[in-house]
Each structure stands twice: as structure tokens, then as C-alpha cells.
Amino acid sequence: MSFQVFGIPVSRGVAIGRAVLVASSRVDVAHYFIPATEVDQEYERLMRGRDAVTRELQALKTDLPPDAPHELDALLDVHLLLLNDDALVDAARHWIEERHYNAEWALSAQLEVLARQFDEMEDEYLRERKADLEQVVERVLSALAVAQDAALPGGAAAVVARDFAGEDPLLLVAADIAPADMIQFKRSVFQGFITDIGGKTSHTAIVARSMDIPAVVGTREASRLIRQDDWVIIDGDAGTVIVNPSPIILEEYRFRQRQSELERARLARLRHTPAITLDGQRIELHANIELPGDAVAALAAGATGVGLFRSEFLFMNREGELPSEDEQFEAYKAAVEAMRGMPVTIRTVDVGADKPLDRMSVNELRHEHVLNPAMGLRAIRWSLAEPSMFRQQLRAIFRASAFGHVKLLVPMVAHLSEIRQVQEAVKRVKQQLDDSKQAYGEIQLGVMIEVPAAALMLPQLLKHVDFISIGTNDLIQYTLAIDRADEAVAHLYDPWHPAVLQLLSSSIAQARAMGKEVSVCGEMAGDAGFTDLLLSMGLNCFSMHPSQIPSVKQRVLRADAHRLATALPRILESEDPAKTAAEAFAPHQRLH
Known part of the structure; x- marks a missing residue:
């Protein structure tokens, strides 16, 4: 379904690409791309994290005192089931293989997919299991952080691109981008970005202009409404974000994108001309x-x-x-x-x-x-x-x-x-x-x-x-x-x-x-x-x-x-x- 999100235009132009969501988490998550040669190795790292948490939960079950409430034992069983469900860790392999996400990012992306499915369930008991899923994922993220001493610094919005091999352009969607992460962002592969907060002269907006890429900030709800891998258009002139556009709209914006590129090329010819008024x-x-x-x-x-x-x-x-x-x-x-x-x-x-x-x-x-x-x-x-x-x-x-x-x-x-x-x-x-x-x-x-x-x-x-x-x-x-x-x-x-x-x-x-x-x-x-x-x-x-x-x-x-x-x-x-x-x-x- 196509829909629009409105915000504040801060950097002109049109960007079209796949949404890359960097969601906030109670556990800091490093987000970076891995080389194609390390896909299998990264998936194995994710599985090792999953196995470590499985052993931890099984040990907790074994060590429960005889007088422990039955509900506690049942809760551990639920966590073990979620942890070993193909829809979580195994499905995260898609993000590693197709998008070259690191293990932590892949797991966070899959959590978001599943969390939205839980939100749409009619049964109240099943909806509440989302909290169990989040707890399980945070355990795995913590295990990965412990095992990965060389993890990238920077927290939830630290995004670094390394040897990305994907074909589709990527657009970053986040609640916000911290100023300390901007240097990393400037070296990334993203061709535009959308944030929930910010204004025309916020530092996220300034970075977008310095990179000369389209951006819309202050959308409030974008990171919640847009899903991983959605096709998205950023209209940096109007402050509009179009999600899952129709073919006609997509072609119209691709034409505008080409016109913008021609204008940039024309202006570039003024590079050596002295700036002298009439x-x-x-x-x-x-x-x-x-x-x-x-x-x-x-x-x-x-x-x-x-x-x-x-x-x-x-x-x-x-x-x-x-x-x-x-x-x-x-x-x-x-x-x-x-x-x-x-x-x-x-x-x-x-x-x-x-x-x-x-x-x-x-x-x-x-x-x-x-x-x-x-x-x-x-x-x-x-x-x-x-x-x-x-x-x-x-x-x-x-x-x-x-x-x-x-x-x-x-x-x-x-x-x-x-x-x-x-x-x-x-x-x-x-x-x-x-x-x-x-x-x-x-x-x-x-x-x-x-x-x-x-x-x-x-x-x-x-x-x-x-x-x-x-x-x-x-x-x-x-x-x-x-x-x-x-x-x-x-x-x-x-x-x-x-x-x-x-x-x-x-x-x-x-x-x-x-x-x-x-x-x-x-x-x-x-x-x-x-x-x-x-x-x-x-x-x-x-x-x-x-x-x-x-x-x-x-x-x-x-x-x-x-x-x-x-x-x-x-x-x-x-x-x-x-x-x-x-x-x-x-x-x-x-x-x-």
C-alpha cells in the first residue's frame, strides 16, 4: 500500500531507494555492511550468539528452585521457543545475505518485522508476546556484544558502509542521527535520509546539505510507519516522503531525478568562474x-x-x-x-x-x-x-x-x-x-x-x-x-x-x-x-x-x-x- 509522510525539507532534490531502518534499542547496536566474502562467517557468528543464549536459558531452567512459580518455568520455555523459531534467527540470514548487514543489524531488522506482525494480531495474549520477543533479541545482542570486542562504537545510529555490493540505492530512516555519528554517515552509501525529529538547521539537516543529498526531517512517525526494504521516494523540495509508490509516480520522480542531475552538471561548469557581480x-x-x-x-x-x-x-x-x-x-x-x-x-x-x-x-x-x-x-x-x-x-x-x-x-x-x-x-x-x-x-x-x-x-x-x-x-x-x-x-x-x-x-x-x-x-x-x-x-x-x-x-x-x-x-x-x-x-x- 502506498502512502505519504510529510516533514521539513532540508536538502533539495529527489532520492529513490530501499529503506534502511536504524531503530532505537535499549541495547546499543552497531550497524555496518560486511563484505560478500564474510556472509557465511557473519551468519555463523549470529548462530553462536543464539546458541550462547540458548545455553544460558537452559541453565536457568535447570537451576530453578523446586518452589519456583510454574509461570517462571513456562516463561523460560516461551523464550526458548522464540529463540529457536525459524522466523527469528534463521530469517535474519536474509538480511545478511541480501543486504550485507552485520549480525546485530540483521537481528534488529528481523525483530522489527516480527514486532509489527505481533502488533497486528487480534489476540491480546499473542500481542503481549512481543515483549518476550524483544527480551530474547536483546539477550542475543548482548551475547554478540560480549563476543565481539572489536564492535563498532557509536550506538543505534552509527552506520558505516564497507564494501556494499547491493544493486538498489539505499535511504536511511531513523528517529535521529547523533552529531557524533555524522562523520561515519558522510562516508556511507546512503543517497538520502529521513528522520523523525529535527529542523531546517539541525545538524542532521546540515550534514544532508553538505553531502548534497535529499533529506526530510521532522516527520515524527517515519521510522515507525516505514518498513525495512520498502521502496521510498524522498522529495527534498516539498518535504514529502512517498512509500511504496505506484509505477506512474515512480517514473515521474525518476524523470525529476535526471533533470536535477543535469542541473548539477550545468552548475559545475561555473567552478573556475570568479564570483563577480554585474x-x-x-x-x-x-x-x-x-x-x-x-x-x-x-x-x-x-x-x-x-x-x-x-x-x-x-x-x-x-x-x-x-x-x-x-x-x-x-x-x-x-x-x-x-x-x-x-x-x-x-x-x-x-x-x-x-x-x-x-x-x-x-x-x-x-x-x-x-x-x-x-x-x-x-x-x-x-x-x-x-x-x-x-x-x-x-x-x-x-x-x-x-x-x-x-x-x-x-x-x-x-x-x-x-x-x-x-x-x-x-x-x-x-x-x-x-x-x-x-x-x-x-x-x-x-x-x-x-x-x-x-x-x-x-x-x-x-x-x-x-x-x-x-x-x-x-x-x-x-x-x-x-x-x-x-x-x-x-x-x-x-x-x-x-x-x-x-x-x-x-x-x-x-x-x-x-x-x-x-x-x-x-x-x-x-x-x-x-x-x-x-x-x-x-x-x-x-x-x-x-x-x-x-x-x-x-x-x-x-x-x-x-x-x-x-x-x-x-x-x-x-x-x-x-x-x-x-x-x-x-x-x-x-x-x-
């Missing part, structure tokens, strides 16, 4: 990256620098261990050298809120115990609370600056005292490097404007820094008091809100008036729908995911920045800025 203004289009290897994609997309190196991704998936100074140095150096003399802006570690680490503070604070992590010990606050860690990162960044043009960016600044503490830490680090005779270059210091307080006190901040970078994602979130990852209030997250536009426009104007560099590195920078607006505000440096550069460059090449600027006062004074901007910019767009 009235002669040169616009810098920089890239946002997470790992040193992303610099290659940045260059391939035509980026003229790295406007944001999110260093926190070096700190994730490490089971509580922080990267050493040398490890960080090598990573920063690799990115700097890859950019061949172009500027690389490295943001100091920005953890907390929706990007927790295993180790979050001097007191080993855990993310889930924080009442409001978005307002808590995060970003520069965390760095200043961990002075030795912070100085270690600064040393690594300064050492890398000897190999190219490096800029230092401090996130979530709200107080002048924070800038002074950073400057003091920089002074101390430079002295340490001088004492140890280690080379370093000159580094410009900048701050992110993400907190309304920083935007409102910008004239004071600008006296102490060389440049600013406006993080529109958090600036909108904090200005409107909207959790950008919460689909329940996602409709209130509005980049066109008059207050947001006032803060954005005034920040750009004040920085330029004081002769300081200013860029926008939030999602607005990579959305071609905001390019004309940002140009009208006088912005000349955009930083975005490499995949977004071609479409923004095309918009820049067709723009007359001086003419766009004449419409800005009317937009800022409007009660409906989005409508006013569309009317003001439309004639200009038609001319070109």
Missing part, C-alpha cells in the same frame, strides 16, 4: 568543512578559502579521549596545505547543546543531565573552563599557521571578558612556542556573532578583534527563542523575521564601517534564496558547504549589488520582509 563587486565564496579531507571538495567546488573549519568533529567518536596537540596539529596543517595559500578559518571547539562529547567538562558533566544545554557550558564557555585543553588546541592551530594563511574564530562570544581571556591564552601560547622554538605565523582573531548580546554590543567587540563571522543558525535560534532541532516549533524558526534581519544588517554595516572583515557562515549563506538579500546588505564574503557554492555563485553572477541595496530599507521596514524582498528583487532577477 556591477563589478568581487564576492568571496568560502567553504565550511568538518575534517581536513573536506578541503579537497572545497577546492573542487571552486571555494576561495575555508570560512569555517568546525574543529569539534576532531573531538567526536573518541570514547571520552580528547585528541592530542600533535594530532590536532596534523589535521589543521593538512587542511591549510590543501587550500594552497587560501585562508583557512579554524573555529575553536564548539561543543555542547546538540554536539555533546563523552567528556563535557572538568566535572565529567554529561549532556543528558543538563536542563538547557543550548544555554549552558558550551563553545567558548567550555574552552575557558578547560584551560589546558584550550591552550593545547591553540598551540596546534598556531603551529599549523606556519604552513599557510590561518585565522582563529571564537564561537558564542557574549562578553568582552571572554575576548580578553582568549587574548591572554593566545599570548601565553605564543610565549610557549617561542620558548620551545616552534614556528608559527601571524593569525587574525575573530568572533562569531551568534548571541543577540554580541550583535548589540558589536562596536565594543570590534575594537578587540580583526574580523567577525555571523552564525545565522544560532543567531536566529537565540533571537527568537526557538530550539532549531525541535520539530514542534520548527515552523517558528524564521530567517526572515524582522528582528533577525535588523541584527544581521546592522552587524554587517557596523563591521564594514570600522574596516573589519565580515562573513556569514550560517545556513543563510548557502541558501541561494537569501543571496540577493545578503548582497543588498553589503556582504562580500559567504561561507557554506562546498555543495552549495555553485548555486550561490550563479546567483552572484546575475546580481547587481548596488541596485539590490536600494531595496534594503523597504525590506527592513516591512512587516512581511519575505514578501517585500520577493517583490523588490523579482524585476531585477527577470532582467538577468
Whole structure:
């Protein structure tokens, strides 16, 4: 039966493929693909796990005291029957052979199939046996985890692709994808994804855009309604998910998919074209990256620098261990050298809120115990609370600056005292490097404007820094008091809100008036729908995911920045800025 699920469109395009469900579990489950040569070996591993639990249950039956309730003995019999039923472990072989799932993933997938069958049973007693089935599966998963010391880390959403040999495209369906798992996701075979939660600027959405693959988030029910191996269409433009589509619908979306691929190829031809407006203004289009290897994609997309190196991704998936100074140095150096003399802006570690680490503070604070992590010990606050860690990162960044043009960016600044503490830490680090005779270059210091307080006190901040970078994602979130990852209030997250536009426009104007560099590195920078607006505000440096550069460059090449600027006062004074901007910019767009 075909049906639709609706959510929030966060990455454009069409993806068609088989659903791969990563369901949550009380037991952490590693999900990865196995090589074809290891199928038999993986099934044997699953059988060994099943046999180990069988022996365990049989031992429990044998050791029951004479006065034990009869129901307990009967319950163990039920678990043994379920465990040895062909519909469970034997049927899981299908997922190993056909989809190359590892044993844990195959068992979890089969559990979901059977659990839905139990849910559809009319007999109440039989429906309740689903809980017994789940307990049996969790026992087997635990046995597999004990036997597999080298199991992949990361929990329920950790998905890594290795030598996948299947023919059908795959789409990931999950309740959510943790930020710590995004690096693994970026290396996967998935051509699109669907999540139950999230908003337009949640980190799952940002990763989808960075991979240039279609995605829909905030569907609420997708992971419950979609079944393993269902054929699914993701319409990343409309925010629609079509499950088990009819042949006519499937063919229509395949046509749209081909058209999208042709458009990408056409935009790719702009790679070496300088981004210069019709009235002669040169616009810098920089890239946002997470790992040193992303610099290659940045260059391939035509980026003229790295406007944001999110260093926190070096700190994730490490089971509580922080990267050493040398490890960080090598990573920063690799990115700097890859950019061949172009500027690389490295943001100091920005953890907390929706990007927790295993180790979050001097007191080993855990993310889930924080009442409001978005307002808590995060970003520069965390760095200043961990002075030795912070100085270690600064040393690594300064050492890398000897190999190219490096800029230092401090996130979530709200107080002048924070800038002074950073400057003091920089002074101390430079002295340490001088004492140890280690080379370093000159580094410009900048701050992110993400907190309304920083935007409102910008004239004071600008006296102490060389440049600013406006993080529109958090600036909108904090200005409107909207959790950008919460689909329940996602409709209130509005980049066109008059207050947001006032803060954005005034920040750009004040920085330029004081002769300081200013860029926008939030999602607005990579959305071609905001390019004309940002140009009208006088912005000349955009930083975005490499995949977004071609479409923004095309918009820049067709723009007359001086003419766009004449419409800005009317937009800022409007009660409906989005409508006013569309009317003001439309004639200009038609001319070109």
C-alpha cells in the first residue's frame, strides 16, 4: 500500500531507494555492511550468539528452585521457543545475505518485522508476546556484544558502509542521527535520509546539505510507519516522503531525478568562474568543512578559502579521549596545505547543546543531565573552563599557521571578558612556542556573532578583534527563542523575521564601517534564496558547504549589488520582509 509522510525539507532534490531502518534499542547496536566474502562467517557468528543464549536459558531452567512459580518455568520455555523459531534467527540470514548487514543489524531488522506482525494480531495474549520477543533479541545482542570486542562504537545510529555490493540505492530512516555519528554517515552509501525529529538547521539537516543529498526531517512517525526494504521516494523540495509508490509516480520522480542531475552538471561548469557581480563587486565564496579531507571538495567546488573549519568533529567518536596537540596539529596543517595559500578559518571547539562529547567538562558533566544545554557550558564557555585543553588546541592551530594563511574564530562570544581571556591564552601560547622554538605565523582573531548580546554590543567587540563571522543558525535560534532541532516549533524558526534581519544588517554595516572583515557562515549563506538579500546588505564574503557554492555563485553572477541595496530599507521596514524582498528583487532577477 502506498502512502505519504510529510516533514521539513532540508536538502533539495529527489532520492529513490530501499529503506534502511536504524531503530532505537535499549541495547546499543552497531550497524555496518560486511563484505560478500564474510556472509557465511557473519551468519555463523549470529548462530553462536543464539546458541550462547540458548545455553544460558537452559541453565536457568535447570537451576530453578523446586518452589519456583510454574509461570517462571513456562516463561523460560516461551523464550526458548522464540529463540529457536525459524522466523527469528534463521530469517535474519536474509538480511545478511541480501543486504550485507552485520549480525546485530540483521537481528534488529528481523525483530522489527516480527514486532509489527505481533502488533497486528487480534489476540491480546499473542500481542503481549512481543515483549518476550524483544527480551530474547536483546539477550542475543548482548551475547554478540560480549563476543565481539572489536564492535563498532557509536550506538543505534552509527552506520558505516564497507564494501556494499547491493544493486538498489539505499535511504536511511531513523528517529535521529547523533552529531557524533555524522562523520561515519558522510562516508556511507546512503543517497538520502529521513528522520523523525529535527529542523531546517539541525545538524542532521546540515550534514544532508553538505553531502548534497535529499533529506526530510521532522516527520515524527517515519521510522515507525516505514518498513525495512520498502521502496521510498524522498522529495527534498516539498518535504514529502512517498512509500511504496505506484509505477506512474515512480517514473515521474525518476524523470525529476535526471533533470536535477543535469542541473548539477550545468552548475559545475561555473567552478573556475570568479564570483563577480554585474556591477563589478568581487564576492568571496568560502567553504565550511568538518575534517581536513573536506578541503579537497572545497577546492573542487571552486571555494576561495575555508570560512569555517568546525574543529569539534576532531573531538567526536573518541570514547571520552580528547585528541592530542600533535594530532590536532596534523589535521589543521593538512587542511591549510590543501587550500594552497587560501585562508583557512579554524573555529575553536564548539561543543555542547546538540554536539555533546563523552567528556563535557572538568566535572565529567554529561549532556543528558543538563536542563538547557543550548544555554549552558558550551563553545567558548567550555574552552575557558578547560584551560589546558584550550591552550593545547591553540598551540596546534598556531603551529599549523606556519604552513599557510590561518585565522582563529571564537564561537558564542557574549562578553568582552571572554575576548580578553582568549587574548591572554593566545599570548601565553605564543610565549610557549617561542620558548620551545616552534614556528608559527601571524593569525587574525575573530568572533562569531551568534548571541543577540554580541550583535548589540558589536562596536565594543570590534575594537578587540580583526574580523567577525555571523552564525545565522544560532543567531536566529537565540533571537527568537526557538530550539532549531525541535520539530514542534520548527515552523517558528524564521530567517526572515524582522528582528533577525535588523541584527544581521546592522552587524554587517557596523563591521564594514570600522574596516573589519565580515562573513556569514550560517545556513543563510548557502541558501541561494537569501543571496540577493545578503548582497543588498553589503556582504562580500559567504561561507557554506562546498555543495552549495555553485548555486550561490550563479546567483552572484546575475546580481547587481548596488541596485539590490536600494531595496534594503523597504525590506527592513516591512512587516512581511519575505514578501517585500520577493517583490523588490523579482524585476531585477527577470532582467538577468
